[in-house]
Amino acid sequence: MINLELPKPLVDVNNSLKGVADGIFRPVSRQYDINEHVYPKELDIFKGGAKGGRKKKKDGDDKPKKDKGPVEFGANMTTVISVEQMCYGDVGFLLTLPGAGLGNAAIDAVATDEQYERFGQKWTAMAITEASSGSDSGSIQTTAILDGDEYVLNGEKIFVTTADRCEQVVVWATVDPEAGKAGIKSFVVEKDRPGFKLEKLEHKLGIRASDTGTFVLKDCRIPKDNLLGSPEVKTKTTEGFKGVMKTFDNTRPFVAAMSVGVAKASLELLKKKLEEQGSTIDYEKNINNVSAVEKEYLMMEATLDAMRLLTWRAAWMADNKIANNLEASMSKAKSGRSGTLITQKTCDLLGPMGFGTDELAEKWMRDSKILDIFEGTGQIQHLIIARNVLKLSRNELK
Numbered sequence: 434m435i436n437l438e439l440p441k442p443l444v445d446v447n448n449s450l451k452g453v454a455d456g457i458f459r460p461v462s463r464q465y466d467i468n469e470h471v472y473p474k475e476l477d478i479f480k481g482g483a484k485g486g487r488k489k490k491k492d493g494d495d496k497p498k499k500d501k502g503p504v505e506f507g508a509n510m511t512t513v514i515s516v517e518q519m520c521y522g523d524v525g526f527l528l529t530l531p532g533a534g535l536g537n538a539a540i541d542a543v544a545t546d547e548q549y550e551r552f553g554q555k556w557t558a559m560a561i562t563e564a565s566s567g568s569d570s571g572s573i574q575t576t577a578i579l580d581g582d583e584y585v586l587n588g589e590k591i592f593v594t595t596a597d598r599c600e601q602v603v604v605w606a607t608v609d610p611e612a613g614k615a616g617i618k619s620f621v622v623e624k625d626r627p628g629f630k631l632e633k634l635e636h637k638l639g640i641r642a643s644d645t646g647t648f649v650l651k652d653c654r655i656p657k658d659n660l661l662g663s664p665e666v667k668t669k670t671t672e673g674f675k676g677v678m679k680t681f682d683n684t685r686p687f688v689a690a691m692s693v694g695v696a697k698a699s700l701e702l703l704k705k706k707l708e709e710q711g712s713t714i715d716y717e718k719n720i721n722n723v724s725a726v727e728k729e730y731l732m733m734e735a736t737l738d739a740m741r742l743l744t745w746r747a748a749w750m751a752d753n754k755i756a757n758n759l760e761a762s763m764s765k766a767k768s769g770r771s772g773t774l775i776t777q778k779t780c781d782l783l784g785p786m787g788f789g790t791d792e793l794a795e796k797w798m799r800d801s802k803i804l805d806i807f808e809g810t811g812q813i814q815h816l817i818i819a820r821n822v823l824k825l826s827r828n829e830l831k
Contacts, residue, residue, distance in 0.1 A: 461473065
């Protein structure tokens, strides 16, 4: 028998963070949507909290393990539960929580224990995207040339989340352009490094409480020890690039959980407004014997459950060291696209109320759009899924 209920510790996490979403995030959500680039001072309560550590890696820790049945939940499962509830409050706030940048996931996935001690507790952004390499992370043009005991970085990175507020940035660059993906490495660049400049901040459609910017690297020098993982370029393999890509297998379920949280907020508002108008959702009735609006709601609610369960599956696998590249992409593809559709349909069904500013529905519709794009677009996720299912290589299926 399958048990789809959360264990009590995760229920407690869920309940406590719902209180944060309702009591702290929601009341000021509209304020920071209007005042873009203003740091939400309410998030200061998350500064200086308990800093997490990680266990030292042992030989074989990174090898995929077969699914041998139920295992205790871990950090990934706890995180997706937390992310859903906080994005139920405001996804932009979640993205700008002090010390919780996307680059921290890269450090956790790739860094040595010594590097983790140096960099793991600082607020870290992730700089991957370039003007000429969006969805294809393997076509990065930013270079890192070894000069004595330092790497010299040159290039430009766009759409960097928490660009202004972070303390350091994980920059993806190539140490050997002719080596292709094998030459791509990740480097930690501190914000005060000469030659590392925050060029501009973007004005965005949604997630406006979170800052997004462009960095320019011009002869930026960093210690060679700031390269995460091994500096060796194995031209016959892409192990280095695969190591960096592990970050996405961890973070894509988190983005999926963000979409679940926003979609959940939209559906709860829709249900509340329907009930205020005298339409109570009756789960005992055949779906074909209810009103058109109620039918739409029930179908969206079922979709939301599918989004959540795919996300939980991917996170559970990550906790138990089971390769989850397929499941991570499935959760991201399903949640990103369906979350966008749910928030749009909610606004449609709410009528004028859905597009006014008295409610947050239109904001959630704007916020949800990016969740189908960043951390790999929906189209890229479908390619990854197809390659996994059909057992085809990247060259065989483009």
